Ligand code: KIV
């Protein structure tokens with residue numbers, strides 16, 4: 001398979017073929033995403049919750065992200081890779097942001113970076129893209145600002161709020177981003193915004209009128225305890241938790257009853273050796 005590049009993504013967008021993006025946080029999850037032919041693999045800072053068990057994304061560091069990004073890069077295959085810049089490593093100045101982006105590329109081995117924010121991030125995105133590093137934007141609901149936004153809330157539900165999301169998306173585009181994530185925006189608003197942009201929108205909780213879709217892999221695979229919270233926009237395609245739990249419970253039972261390991265798992269030894277050894 002040919003590697004997915006920025007040009008491939010532009011071609012898909014021009015041909016109105018939906019762009020597929022999925023998160024990965026380590027070698028196996030990236031292997032899976034790549035084997036399934038994802039156009040883009042995102043090392044999202046959602047790894048803070050789904051992989052590191054943190055309550056939200058605010059605690060994860062650039063060093064954490066880089067360690068995981070590097071493991072993803074080893075399995076990404078032809079998929080294009082995007083590394084999230086976590087909170088705190090890009091807001092201080094465009095220089096700080098560029099330094100972080102360079103680390104994400106050189107140490108994290110990512111092909112591009114993603115950061116959250118619109119109009120206020122334009123200079124930052126420009127600084128990174130003019131240095132030759134591709135940037136994916138992220139507007140609408142920006143989880144790193146959850147407390148300032150008053151929680152995880154749908155964005156763009158009023159005319160002025162919709163205008164703000166559009167202005168943010170335009171700013172990101174004009175600053176040189178190759179695409180932007182559009183999170184938690186009503187589908188009609190997301191479609192209109194998509195039609196007004198020249199770069200692709202990658203939707204999450206933003207309806208099927210976006211140029212592509214992204215989901216958190218662990219969420220869509222059903223890789224967490226039954227009954228745990230899943231955002232409304234997630235379709236659970238898999239049943240990984242239930243299947244894995246059943247497998248580990250069976251292993252437990254088979255060890256307790258000595259039915260594992262069985263004959264076929266054993267290494268042979270000459271019986272003469274055993275008798276002599278015993279004596
Ligand atoms: O961190 C993440 O996984 C993300 C996607 C949900 C867009 O930013």
Ligand code: NA
Pocket residue numbers: 044045046084
């Ligand atoms: Na993220």
